[in-house]
Amino acid sequence: MARGLLIKVRGDGTGLAARGRSLGIGGIDAEPILTLPPGASSADYGAAGDRGATWLRVSAKAAGSDNPWDDAHKLVARGGDFAAAGVDVLAVEPDIEQRWEYKNGSGDRGMAASAAPACTFDDQDPRGGQAVVRDGVAWNAGPNFSQFAAARTRVGAKQANITIAHLDTGFDPGHRTLPAGLLAAKQRNFVDDGTGPDNATDHAPAGTLTSNRGHGTGTLSLLAGNKLDGTSPHWPGFTDFVGGTPQAKILPVRIADWVVRLTTGTMVQGIEYARQQGAQVLSMSMGGLASQALVDAINLAYDHGLVMVTAAGNNFAITPRSIVYPARYNRVLAACGVMGDGRAYAGLAFGTMQGNYGPPSKMKTALGAYTPNVPWAEIDCAKVVDMDGNGTSAATPQIAAAAALWLAEHWDRVKTYPQPWMRIEAVRFALFKVAQKSTQKMNTTETLEKIGQGVVRAFDALAISPPAENQLRKLPPAAYTWSWLDLLTVGNSLAARRPAAVQRQKMFALELMQMAQTTASVDQAIADPDGDPAAISAAARNRYFEAALDEGNPSKPLKAFLEGLLGRAGAKPVPVAVPAASPAPIRRKPRPLPPPQRRLRIYALDPSVAKRLDSVSVHQATLSVPWDDEPSADKPLLAGPIGEYLEVVDVDPASDRVYDPVDLNDKVLLAQDGLPPSEGNPKFHQQMVYAVAMTTIGHFERALGRRALWAPHYSQTPGRSGDMTVKAHYVPRLRIYPxxxxxxxxxxxxxxxxxxxxxxxxxxxxxxxxxxxxxxxxCLSSDIIAHEMSHALLDGLHRRFQEASNPDVPAFHEAFADIVALFQHFTLKELVSFEIGKARGDVSAASLLSGIAKQFGEGSGRAGPLREYGGSGMADLDYDKTFEAHDRGSILVFAVYQAFIAIADRRTDDLIQLATGGTGILPAGTLHPSLVERLTDEVAKTAGQMLTMCIRALDYCPAVDITFGEYLRALITADRDAYPDDPLHYRLAFLESFRKWKLLPRDVRTISEETLAWSAPEDPSPPWLSGLLSKIDLGWNQKLKRAEIFALNDKNRYALWKAMHKAFASNPDLYKQFGLLPDLPRYNEDGTVMHAPKKGETTFDIYSVRPTRRVEPDGSFRVEVVAVIQQRIPVAVDGTPAPQGVNKGNGFFWFRGGATIIIDPREGFEEIRYSIIKNTGSADRQKRQAGTMAANYLSPLRALYFGGEVSEPFALLHASDGDDDHV
Known part of the structure; x- marks a missing residue:
């Protein structure tokens, strides 16, 4: 419904009414509502010249259609007649009557039929999930919330320097909370209800039942409510102020009637009146549709320094949920709602009023205040102040009060700014800087999404001094429509179009924009219509136009335009040439999208994080794991879960129980990202081990460029000659017992x-x-799960790393598992953001990120995490004197972590410099959320890159007898292959950190990137290489089933063994190029000789043949072959090699050697790129391994070589003094 039309004309518009009758459009009652001076922002619809422009409200006598936009189009169609009469019409839009969504529980019984008010106190309302705060009345003003009590006390009498325009339904002159500074002589009423322009009281007709009575009285009490006298119902003894800034001057402006009906025109008039009267702050707890007249009023007020705070809007879950106008304009501060328990004022039960928020591009100029269940003065009940004030209506006056308090405190400085708009930006700077960026229920990301810059903190803001003039930036003018809708006015034609056609299509754009505020399907068609038009796809635009045509009730001209645009029935057909013959259509179908990731909730670290108040907000995380189900997998994910990679079996031998398995395909669990974290629910335990394990698998597969395989089962079977041969059997799933x-x-x-x-x-x-x-x-520690999964994945890749041939080998297994667990912390961005914010950007001080298994460590009697890599305790460890596997491994982890810290510091240094103006010294207080977000992105990116580097290096490691120095060489070589350029010096950071901890390789004379990288053979492309590669099936594909990949690898192992056996037979000198000894017999498992070699031959094995994939710096895709060649000889306990075998029953250990070779298999370019050799005949290594066997510090591992539980080395490494009743 419209009350008439709003017409923008050039000049003062005095000729329109006089000439209306001669133009045949009836008597025109034209009332000026806004005058734009020459050069005013957005004063032009066309070319307004130097005369300025005037907005006129034309009475309803000139209208009468069902859709008010039809009346506007009829008027524009007479544009030629207006021009002939000397009236230059620049814009036309309907003056639409709008109803503000609001519900006040007290209003339902506010008046009986006799018109006598009930005047009963309404307490906080918990219905629909609304938060209730038990901190007493006026809790929102307390120190733990918006701090108004402390702020208004500090500012004191200076509040009187500020005038706040209160645009609403009016005020109750008899209420106890009536502000002492109310400017009654300047009150103004723009509602045409027969009471006159000088009566801004909230005068609801008696005898009428409505749920909206006293809206203005309630909001005014929050803005500047006076003191109570201690006798108000349910406020016993309360004699303090109710409002945020009770001593400010209040300019009452009535723009809506008693049922909160307003029009675009009354909003424009109210804003303009506030500007004319010199108000510094405007509080308007309502809003509505977009409007060009409203845009002109907003821009003019902004240029004159009026701080505008308006409500974001309310919805009942079926109406549009995005922020309404004028709050949607960036030059206006939108007031969003946050509940007393820290949740956003959103997501409540169906039918419950809740606040609007979004789109994302708006939230940078939005702020939150507490609602619902805040004070609300009840109209016509002088002493009654309810505690069920709600809606963003209640949030708006609180934010306006905070703005006024800051202006009052700093007015002597702020009033000297050379440009009035600078006052507005200074207020925003202060309020935004100290706003609470996260709550006990929302992290920084969710707070920005739903609240904006944070929750208002009035007292804290007073400490922020006005910024210098050169720090303030003027916002672009508000625009009457979205940028992407401007395309309607431009089109594809280069030909000049008539002004009437241009004006009509601009009206289309505004009408389409207004539909988003009235029709939910239109509002939801585009996620952020205010954003970059290039980011809005053609499909999204079409969705918007389809919804507008089907459900938006467009005007007749717009309906015809949309039908033509969309090719709908009813549009005039476009003549086309008919082809002589129509060929048969090519049948196509849409390509199905890949299945989404499965989202599962876990404890972010372990349950201990949820038991501390300062970290409970980040106690849980949601992981996105591969869709281990049909159609990606051959079989559906079964209850357990049991998938392609993992099988969770929940039996508890100690209590003789079998727990029911969790079904992650249950609809309820799919809808809520799995079960919520719980220490007492075995099904959640199953879910958590599965989620973390699958995440760890994903890291390995991405880094190595192939699918993960578990270590095979081995069995001995009779060979062709009767000898016992070892056969590897495929293991489809790793079992997990929680x-x-x-x-x-x-x-x-x-x-x-x-x-x-x-x-x-x-x-x-x-x-x-x-x-x-x-x-x-x-099983509830993500660290422990990732650690043990890394053991399993590493075992599938390097089986011989179980054998403690030197002190570094068992330590490496433990260290590498800790490295993976440690860097997986940094994939949880909410946790990283929380820690960086708490540590003020210092990653090295982020204790939650640098510790491993905190709850396990505390529970087993340690003071803190099981291992801590961010503290000072690591400095006590000396590589030359530390031999216990975990402690020695911790040195390697710490070296890697320190390299990460160094790189993270380098990557974030420029952000710190920018944030501090070049000083590098952050100011006291909370970091700005945008800085925290950028620091988080850089740190998380760096951690991801470091984790990939550490995993990718496994393909470049020797397959046996690894040392920490050799792992450094693998890191350097693998990274040089992937990224020849290293502008941020990742490799130097590793080198420097390893040098500090004495972990450099001992066999390299000079230390540099070049010398540490593995070398190629003297002849990298020998003649026999191409023939050897021709025997290998290179048809690797990640789409192959894992069982097929295992079979292909086994086939290639045998093919490569035969080809190399033939090459060795023809050229025995090749043995030494691969670290092999000639003439070795084949041995039994007890070290005795099975049979002697033939002349010129030796015994060796191709342990594995696997692909590695990567993208080259030039963008090309590279596949290489990693082959592992090994042989073994028995060595007596005293270190004496026994190449001819040992006597049956004598003690010995296996000594292994060979080479890892990385081959480029491209046809015509075949070469051995690297050959990583461990000589089987190395006397030094044999001596070192014998010493390792004899040393007491590895006594738990002696069972690996001298009997006992040889199959459970990790149980020995990890066992405590307790029982080991494993399944």
């Missing part, structure tokens, strides 16, 4: 191909988060 042990342990079992997790009663210390006696489940 409750396998009642012990302080968790480990990977190479024998069972399983992860076994323990649980135990905590024996924590006083002051620990973990309560003594409570059960600690190792």
């Amino acid at each position: 409750h396998a042990l009642r012990a302080e342990n968790a480990y990977y079992s190479p024998e069972k191909k399983a992860l076994l997790f323990g649980y135990f009663p905590a024996t924590s210390n006083e002051g620990d988060v973990t309560t003594p006696g409570t059960t600690v489940f190792s």
